[in-house]
Amino acid sequence: MAARYDRAITVFSPDGHLFQVEYAQEAVKKGSTAVGIRGKDIVVLGVEKKSVAKLQEERTVRKICVLDEHVCMAFAGLTADARIVINRARVECQSHRLTVEDPVTVEYITRYIATLKQRYTQSNGRRPFGISALIVGFDYDGTPRLYQTDPSGTYHAWKANAIGRSAKTVREFLEKNYTEESIANDNETMKLAIKALLEVVQSGGKNIELAVIRRNQPLKILESKEIETLVAEIEKEKEEEAEKKKQKKSS
Amino acid sequence: MALLDVSGFKSHSGLGVFGTDASERWNRIDHFTFGSKCQEFALPVGSDPVGFLKSCSGENGVSIDLNHGTTTLAFKFRHGVIVAVDSRASAGRYIASKDVNKVIEINPYLLGTMSGSAADCQYWERLLAKECRLYKLRNKERISVSAASKLLCNMMLGYRGMGLSVGSMICGWDKKGPGLYYVDDNGTRLSGRMFSTGCGNGYAYGVVDSGYREDMTVEEAYELGLRGITHATHRDAYSGGVVNMYHMQEEGWIKVCQEDVSDLIHRYKKGMF
Numbered sequence: 001m002a003a004r005y006d007r008a009i010t011v012f013s014p015d016g017h018l019f020q021v022e023y024a025q026e027a028v029k030k031g032s033t034a035v036g037i038r039g040k041d042i043v044v045l046g047v048e049k050k051s052v053a054k055l056q057e058e059r060t061v062r063k064i065c066v067l068d069e070h071v072c073m074a075f076a077g078l079t080a081d082a083r084i085v086i087n088r089a090r091v092e093c094q095s096h097r098l099t100v101e102d103p104v105t106v107e108y109i110t111r112y113i114a115t116l117k118q119r120y121t122q123s124n125g126r127r128p129f130g131i132s133a134l135i136v137g138f139d140y141d142g143t144p145r146l147y148q149t150d151p152s153g154t155y156h157a158w159k160a161n162a163i164g165r166s167a168k169t170v171r172e173f174l175e176k177n178y179t180e181e182s183i184a185n186d187n188e189t190m191k192l193a194i195k196a197l198l199e200v201v202q203s204g205g206k207n208i209e210l211a212v213i214r215r216n217q218p219l220k221i222l223e224s225k226e227i228e229t230l231v232a233e234i235e236k237e238k239e240e241e242a243e244k245k246k247q248k249k250s251s
Numbered sequence: 252m253a254l255l256d257v258s259g260f261k262s263h264s265g266l267g268v269f270g271t272d273a274s275e276r277w278n279r280i281d282h283f284t285f286g287s288k289c290q291e292f293a294l295p296v297g298s299d300p301v302g303f304l305k306s307c308s309g310e311n312g313v314s315i316d317l318n319h320g321t322t323t324l325a326f327k328f329r330h331g332v333i334v335a336v337d338s339r340a341s342a343g344r345y346i347a348s349k350d351v352n353k354v355i356e357i358n359p360y361l362l363g364t365m366s367g368s369a370a371d372c373q374y375w376e377r378l379l380a381k382e383c384r385l386y387k388l389r390n391k392e393r394i395s396v397s398a399a400s401k402l403l404c405n406m407m408l409g410y411r412g413m414g415l416s417v418g419s420m421i422c423g424w425d426k427k428g429p430g431l432y433y434v435d436d437n438g439t440r441l442s443g444r445m446f447s448t449g450c451g452n453g454y455a456y457g458v459v460d461s462g463y464r465e466d467m468t469v470e471e472a473y474e475l476g477l478r479g480i481t482h483a484t485h486r487d488a489y490s491g492g493v494v495n496m497y498h499m500q501e502e503g504w505i506k507v508c509q510e511d512v513s514d515l516i517h518r519y520k521k522g523m524f
Contacts, residue, residue, distance in 0.1 A: 099405070100398040108390065 020128055021121050024077075024151035027130035031076035033164040034063065035196050036134035037178070038146040039189035043136040045074045045211045046193040048164070048201045064211040064221065068093040071106055071137030072211065072219045076164030077151075078130040085129055089113055106137040106145035110155045118153025128152070132163040138215050160192075166200040173199050186214065187230075190222075194230055205231035294413070301414040320489025321366040322451030323353060324459060324479050325420045325431055327444045330469050332422050332429050332499040334362055335476035337451070337484050337512070338492030340369050349492040357383050359503040360393055361423040363403075366449035367416035367436065375417060379403045396423040396430030400440055408438040418448040424499055447479070451487035455479040469498070473507055481515040 013019060032048040047063045064074045065082075067089050075082040092112050096104045113133060121128045128151045135147045148163065149155040160178045162170035173196050183189045194208060201207050208231075210222040294300075323336040336353040339346060355363045355373075357380045365372030382402050386394040400421040407417060415436040422431050433439070433446040445463070447455040459479045467475065476496050484490040494515065496507040 099401055100395065101401060102395060102398065105390075 018121060018152070021152045024128040024130045025132075028077040028132045028151065028163065029165060029167070031078070031131075031164040032063070033162060033166055033170060033197065033200055034074040034076050034134055035160070035162040035170055035174070035193055036074065036136050036146045036148070036158070037160040037174070037183070037189055037193050037196075038136070038144050038158070039183040039186065041144070042186040042189050042212055042214050043138070043144045043146060044189050044193040045072065045134060045136055046197045047074050047209050048197060049207045049209045051207070064209065064219075066219050067109060067135070068097075068103060068137075069218050070103060070213065071109055071135065072213060073133050073135040074211075075131045075133045076167075077132060081129045082131045082133075085113060085116065085131065085133070088116060103140060105139045106135060106147060107139075107157075110135050110147040110149060114149045114153045114155040116153075117149060117151060121151075121153060134161060134163060137213060142215055144215070160196075162196065169200055170196050186212070191230055191234055194227070195234055198231075198234070301412070304414055320451075320487075321353060321449035322447065322455050322480055322483040322487060322490040323364040323366050323418075323420065323449055324447035324452070324455045324476065324483075325364065325422050325445070326459060326463065326472075326476075327429055327431055328463075328467050328472050329465060330472070331424070331501070332431055333472050333476045334364060334420070334422055334497040334499065334504075335480045336364055336495050337449075337480050337490040338495060339484070339490055341489045346491075351492070352495065354495055354497060355380065356504070357399070357423075358387070358393065360425065360499075361396065361399055361421070362497055362499065362504055364420045364422070364448070366418040371415050371417050371436070372419060375403065375406055375415075376419065378406065393425065395425040395427065396421060396432060397427075397442070399423070400430075400432035400434050403434045404438055404440040407434065407436050411436075411438055420446050420448065422499055424501055424503070429499060449490065451483035451490040454483035454486050458482045473498070477508075477510065477515055478519065481512050481519060484512045485516050485520075 032050050034045065034047045036046075037044045045064050049063075052058050063079075064072060065086050066072045067086065071093065073086070073089075075085075089109055089112065093104050093109060096102070096108065113135070117129050120126050130151060132148065132150045135149070136145065138144055146158050146161065147155050148158055148161050160174045162174065174192075177192060177195070181188070182192045190210065190212060193210060194205070197208050198204065205227045206224070208227055210227055211219055212222070213219050320341045321337055321339065323334075325332060325334040334354060338348075338350050338353060340348040340351045351369065353365045353372075355365065355376045357363055357376075361383060363376045363379065365376060379399060379402060383394045383399055386398070403419065403421060407415060417434070417436045419434050420431060421434060422429075424430065431443060431446065433441045433443065433448065435448075445459065447459070459475055462475045462478065464471075473496065477494055480490075480494045480496075484492070484494075491512060493509050493511050495509050497504050498507050
């Protein structure tokens with residue numbers, strides 16, 4: 001059945017599916033994990049760094065990209081498709097500044113990206129973009145925002161979300177651990193993002209890339225030393241938890 | 252949009268058979284669709300509206316004298332913005348109407364004045380009002396004064412050199428405070444504390460410049476606005492009728508009054524008549 005309805009994507013299948021869009025979502029599930037968390041005064045994006053070949057320059061492979069001074073995004077899926085979307089979004093951010101004389105709100109640029117993706121699900125001869133994006137930033141009035149888009153062109157606001165491989169595991173971890181105290185300050189929010197990624201990333205801090213935006217400050221990508229420090233703090237906290245449990249059991 | 256053109260993007264070309272430019276325009280994802288690439292009216296290549304108008308007005312054949320001439324003024328002061336306009340529409344030497352409304356109420360926080368060609372002003376400012384409403388629906392917040400004036404300015408630039416005649420002041424109150432912009436058919440867009448447009452503007456500037464103080468009370472500001480228009484209508488043949496005055500406050504605009512200039516001029520120049 002599927003074979004007859006997945007060629008030209010402008011065709012619905014009899015049970016209401018757009019197969020090309022669903023296949024695009026499968027492509028997203030193969031991409032490396034990305035997690036986004038909205039704190040009180042900070043928004044955090046974390047991605048799983050794919051291991052880089054020995055001769056490859058590490059800095060050319062960046063999965064967290066700046067769209068404007070106050071907005072950035074991480075994606076999961078086909079890197080080449082992401083490049084096109086990011087380019088269009090960057091131009092739109094500047095066009096908005098030119099015409100409206102105000103920076104974009106995070107919701108506006110998310111809506112733009114989502115409309116762009118939807119356009120490609122309803123055109124002849126084109127396939128959908130194979131990426132999901134997590135878009136974070138601060139609005140003009142200082143509110144932090146996190147949005148997620150997917151290949152079908154829908155978008156939603158989230159407090160914390162994950163996309164890509166093992167997104168489900170990470171999301172379940174976040175559902176359990178996203179509390180008022182876990183985002184009480186900037187440091188805690190960053191640690192929550194790292195903890196979430198550590199659930200699914202092998203070999204610890206080396207394979208994590210973290211970026212933060214604080215209110216009225218540009219994007220900052222953490223150096224590996226800073227990530228190591230945070231990972232060490234997390235390990236220490238885990239040990240202290242384990243110790244406490246042991247003592248409780250023995251008493 | 253200008254930036255898209257400069258950066259060389261071809262939006263939606265390559266599928267020529269399936270979408271003409273006109274129908275694509277409404278589906279565009281960039282909402283600010285005014286620019287030289289997609290204009291409200293398609294014009295044939297080589298048409299010359301200005302030359303055509305020149306040949307029509309004057310002694311050869313039918314004379315088409317556009318409605319022109321007016322006095323409008325607006326100034327910012329401590330308690331907001333005062334907008335005052337006259338209400339005469341003239342077509343050459345004929346007074347076409349004595350009670351034209353030269354202020355378009357775009358929304359409770361935005362006003363636009365009209366001077367120059369009445370038809371042009373009415374059409375383009377109503378189009379601006381439509382875009383402002385669409386902006387509010389799409390973005391769930393009111394458009395800022397600078398964005399609204401930018402939209403009008405881009406519309407004017409799309410038809411630059413083709414004989415439009417629009418001199419407008421966009422006035423409003425948004426989250427940056429009171430805003431006053433002057434936009435005209437050349438594509439000029441200026442932010443300022445005081446503007447006056449129309450052929451009576453010289454007289455209005457004289458009166459308001461000499462009477463203006465930043466710390467005026469509201470009553471004094473109303474008087475100043477009335478005086479400016481009244482004296483301009485007294486000396487300029489193409490301005491007259493009534494003074495329509497609005498006051499833009501933080502909670503929106505209010506229409507202050509509508510006073511006949513002949514009553515006002517008698518009040519101000521008691522000894523002269």
